[in-house]
Amino acid sequence: MQILTISTIFAGNNLFRLLNGLVVTIEISLISIILGTILGVILGSLWSAAGTLIKPIFKAYLEIFRVVPTIPLLFLFYYIFPRNLNINLSAMQVSILVFSLWFAAELSDIVRGAIQSISKSQRENAYSIGLTTLQTYRYVLIPQSVPNILPAFINLSSRIIKTTSILLLISVTDVITVGQQIIEANAQDTAVPLLIYGFIALLYFLINYLLSHFSRRLERKYRKYE
Template identity: 35%
Template structure:
C-alpha cells in the first residue's frame, strides 16, 4: 500500500503541474489581450466589450462542441484509412501500390482549403451525388488525414529491422502473424509522436470548415460578429478557445511521447 501511494505521488504532482501550466498560460493570454485592447482603445478609440459574448454563449458552446466532435470523427476515420492504406503500401504488387501512392501524393501536395471547396462543389458534379457541407467536410478531412497517417504507419513498420521479419518467417509465421506479433507492436511506439502531431493538426484544420458554412466554432463566431459588429472580441475569444483546447492536448502528447521513448 505504501509503495502504491509513493508511486502515485509523482503522477498527481505531474497532473497538478500541467493544470497549473494551463491556467497560467490562459491567464497570461487574457492579460495580453486586455493590455493590447486597452492600448488600442486609447490610441484608436475602439471600445472593447467582451460582455457581448455572454449573450451568444449557447452558439459559441455549440460551435466548440461541434468542432471537437468533428475532430474526433475525422481522426478516427482518418486512422482507419491510414492503417489500411499504409499496410497496402507495403505490398509488392504495383497495381495496389500505384493507386495508393497517387492518392497519398494528391492529398499531401494540395492545400486542404482547396480540397474542401472541391469536395463540396466539384465532386457532386462529377459523381451526381449530393453532399451536405458536413458530409463533404468529413470526407475531405478523413482522406486528407488518412494520407498523412498512411505514411506514418508505413514509415513505422519499415523502420523495424529486417532481421526480425526474417526470424519470424523462419519460425513459420504468416505475414499477418508477423504484423500482429512482431512489427506492429514495435512500430506503434515509433508512430505515437507523429500520430499525435497529425491529430492536433486535424483539430486546427477544422477552422477551415467555416468556408462551407459548417457550424463549427469559427463559423458561429462569424455569424455573431455579423450580428454584433464585434469581430475583434469574437476572433480573440476563438483564438483563446483553440489555445485552451490545444495546450492540454499538446502537453499530454509530449508526456506520452516521453513515456514511449523511455519504454523504447
C-alpha cells in the first residue's frame, strides 16, 4: 500500500505537473521580489528624505499592506477592481501586482530605517565633495545600508515564496493547486494527501534553504568590506 501511494507522484505526468507548478511559484515570487525591490528602494529613499507633509502618504501605503491580509487584497485586485475599472488582468498578473506592492511596502520601511541610521556626517561629506542628492543616495547611503537591509530582505523574500500557497484561491496553477488536483483525483487513497503535501513542503524547504544559504554568502562578502 505504501509503495502504491508513493508511486502516485510518478504516475502519469504528476511529477512533471508538480514541477511545472513549482516553476510558476518561483516565477511569480522572483518577478514580485525584483519589482518590489526596485519600488521599495525608491520609496524608502524618498521616505527618508520626505518632508513632514508627505510622510503620512508613505505611512498610509505601508499600513494598508501591513494590516490588510493578503487574501482580501488578492480578491480586491482580481474580482473587484477589474470589474469596476474595466481592466482585464490574469490571475498571474494580479498575483505579481499584489505581491510586488506588498513587498515594496515592507521593504520601503526597512530601507528608510537603514538609511536614517547612517551617520549624518556621511551625507554632509558627500555634499561637500560636490555630489548631488541622487548621487549621494546611489553611491553613499544605499550601498552602506545594504548590510542592514539584507537579513530583512531575505526574510521578506522567504515570506513571499511561502505566501504563494494561497494563490489557488484565484485559480493560479501553482504547485499547491496542482497538488490539490492530484489529491482529488486519488481521493480513494487517504495516504495521498500526506504524500503530496509532504513532497510540496520539501520543495518549499529546498527553495528557502537555497535562499538562506545565498544570503549567508552575501553577508560574509559584505563583512569583508566593512
